[in-house]
Amino acid sequence: MRFATFSSEGHMFYGAVAEGGMIALSDQFPEWPTLREVIAEGGLDRLDAAAQTKDVTHPIGTFVYEIPIPQPEKIICVGVNFPDRNAEYKDGQDAPKFMSLFPRFPRSFVGHDVPLTRPTVSEQLDYEGEVVVVIGKGGRHIKEEDALDHIAALSICNEGTVRDWVRHAKFNVTQGKNFDGSGAIGPWIVPFKDPNQILDIKLETRVNGEVRQSDRSSRMIFNHAAEIAYISTFTTLVPGDMIITGTPTGAGARFDPPVFLKPGDVVEVEVEGVGILRNSVVDE
Incomplete structure (x- = not known):
């Protein structure tokens, strides 16, 4: 599974990359505002599991890729x-x-x-x-x-x-x-x-x-x-x-x-x- 940070209609999301678009997962994990916090808590496997049960939320053409870790310390x-x-x-x-x-x-x-x-x-x-x-x-x-x-x-x-x-x-x-x-x-x-x-x-x-x-x-x-x-x-x-x-x-x-x-x-x-x-x- 691949994970990305993306924006759509003025909002920032992270989620799983799927055929046809993105599966937004950030709303499901409010305790993790960005992929930085996901990584800090060892949460990539949880994102993977969550993505298995969801369909594409943002089809290709409806979002813009951001850098994957939007607020790295270094x-x-x-x-x-x-x-x-x-x-x-x-x-x-x-x-x-x-x-x-x-x-x-x-x-x-x-x-x-x-x-x-x-x-x-x-x-x-x-x-x-x-x-x-x-x-x-x-x-x-x-x-x-x-x-x-x-x-x-x-x-x-x-x-x-x-x-x-x-x-x-x-x-x-x-x-x-x-x-x-x-x-x-x-x-x-x-x-x-x-x-x-x-x-x-x-x-x-x-x-x-x-x-x-x-x-x-x-x-x-x-x-x-x-x-x-x-x-x-x-x-x-x-x-x-x-x-x-x-x-x-x-x-x-x-x-x-x-x-x-x-x-x-x-x-x-x-x-x-x-x-x-x-x-x-x-x-x-």
Whole structure:
């Protein structure tokens, strides 16, 4: 079963994804205002059971996808996490000793099938397809061998980046990564039940049908367990936190000349076993 957050007629819901639309479940569980609270209470199985007895409440065309966890405490992104991506930096390192991290704000993301926004101050909006890990069980100083037990679900991200703003300052990328509506997460979350769901899965990004990025999670420099363990050494992970785990080579900035996104483009990020996140592009 897949679960999503969506809006319809000015109201926000969460529910199960079904053939033909959505099965709204949030009204049935008022003690859990969002999927964040569902995850914190280990309630995804209860949602699954409830969905089995209900029909579609919101047919396709009557709702808009939102980001799956609408109010996460933290969204932490891992940079330069595939070998070919690391090689692009030509700094002589075979692999970094420690992972590169930066935060993103929820407002910088939209849901599935909602256009990405190219800001007025730049024409360098780029795509980055990534796997998203949603934390289910929080903790601090989580051991790597225990880390996968802290995952509640998986999702997909297009970690849209405004390239020239990434280099505005000497040591940080935060501003280039946080323009309103420049990235997307979704369409839904898939409950995490088995390590095989992430150990060796295919990740592919397409722009207007052309494959731009393609790699497998088994080639990540820092795997998902290592990411959770490292991040939890300096901050307490809580249910609903999202870790955006790294993108392969092939972003538009690395073409010669660079090929950035423009209005009318359609970006699809596909993650094996999770689904396809699709967004068009519009100008602010």
